[in-house]
Amino acid sequence: MSASHRILLRPHAKINIGLHILRKRPDAYHDIETIFHEVDLYDEIELVRTEGISMESSSPAAPPDAENLCMRAAALLRQWSGYEHGVHIRLTKRIPVGGGLGGGSSDAAAVLVGLNHLWNLSLPVEDLQRLGGQLGADVSFFIRGESAYATGRGEVLRHGDFRVPFWILLVTPPVHVSTAWAYQHVVPRPPTRTSGLSAVFEGDLGRSPDLLLEVENDFEIPVFAHYPAIQDVKRRLGSAGAALALMSGSGASVFGLFREEDQANSAAAGFSDEYLCSLTPPLFRPPQPRLRVIDDEPR
Numbered sequence: 404m405s406a407s408h409r410i411l412l413r414p415h416a417k418i419n420i421g422l423h424i425l426r427k428r429p430d431a432y433h434d435i436e437t438i439f440h441e442v443d444l445y446d447e448i449e450l451v452r453t454e455g456i457s458m459e460s461s462s463p464a465a466p467p468d469a470e471n472l473c474m475r476a477a478a479l480l481r482q483w484s485g486y487e488h489g490v491h492i493r494l495t496k497r498i499p500v501g502g503g504l505g506g507g508s509s510d511a512a513a514v515l516v517g518l519n520h521l522w523n524l525s526l527p528v529e530d531l532q533r534l535g536g537q538l539g540a541d542v543s544f545f546i547r548g549e550s551a552y553a554t555g556r557g558e559v560l561r562h563g564d565f566r567v568p569f570w571i572l573l574v575t576p577p578v579h580v581s582t583a584w585a586y587q588h589v590v591p592r593p594p595t596r597t598s599g600l601s602a603v604f605e606g607d608l609g610r611s612p613d614l615l616l617e618v619e620n621d622f623e624i625p626v627f628a629h630y631p632a633i634q635d636v637k638r639r640l641g642s643a644g645a646a647l648a649l650m651s652g653s654g655a656s657v658f659g660l661f662r663e664e665d666q667a668n669s670a671a672a673g674f675s676d677e678y679l680c681s682l683t684p685p686l687f688r689p690p691q692p693r694l695r696v697i698d699d700e701p702r
């Protein structure tokens with residue numbers, strides 16, 4: 404019998420294929436409707452079983468302190484499970500921080516999934532999703548990842564085999580938008596449109612490209628008014644031939660869906676080095692299994 408000692412994970416970034424802000428709730432959160440979809444851009448996390456909880460990070464924008472979502476996820480799981488040992492976390496950041504790509508939430512979910520294995524807790528996915536929800540609304544999605552239609556605060560999830568039959572070019576301009584600011588300035592629109600994104604999630608974008616007409620992001624109105632550089636990215640992706648160009652989350656990242664790889668590459672080539680570009684191939688799914696055990700030690 405052996406126990407895993409070291410685990411590698413690749414937390415992926417997500418985009419929001421449509422984001423509707425439906426209403427402000429009495430608890431000060433907002434009800435939303437969105438499709439979360441993981442793309443081919445990821446951080447790397449290494450978990451090593453040890454005493455205490457400690458961390459190192461490759462990014463000054465995500466420092467290894469108690470506020471880091473990786474540390475918060477580990478501390479929450481240890482407190483909740485009563486596990487008496489710990490973990491050292493090594494984070495290599497590739498997903499732009501604060502880009503509307505859910506990088507911090509994906510890291511937190513990966514730590515929960517990885518520690519469930521490393522600490523032999525055998526908790527069901529539902530428990531991890533519930534715990535993740537305490538760290539942030541998007542964390543629950545990343546426990547299973549891939550794609551999901553989400554409502555509530557974003558934690559009521561319907562996972563499914565949703566595929567995007569386009570090249571996805573993701574562009575993050577050198578602009579930071581605070582999610583809190585975006586929520587303060589967005590005007591919720593009543594939930595008369597909720598069937599739209601649900602139909603997109605159930606439908607086939609390859610056969611029914613008209614479904615893309617249903618896909619809007621309500622944050623674009625306040626964000627574009629305040630940050631014209633982000634609207635400019637959307638305009639440039641549209642001019643380069645994108646079938647859809649849309650902001651992800653509360654920005655600043657914008658993605659374009661392209662039928663041809665060449666079109667996507669020439670759109671990317673038009674942006675200066677300050678703009679981070681990444682390309683996801685059609686029908687992409689993150690590789691399975693989601694965690695890799697690197698070595699075992701005798702128990």
Ligand code: ATP
Nearest residue numbers: 465471472500501502503504505506507508510582
């Ligand atoms: P959201 O839309 O959920 O706010 P985002 O994709 O815009 O997320 P993140 O990259 O998740 O932004 O970072 C949001 C904030 O979380 C940042 O201000 C950052 O300081 C903090 N943070 C804490 N831990 C991490 C982490 N591991 N990676 C990235 N950011 C982190």
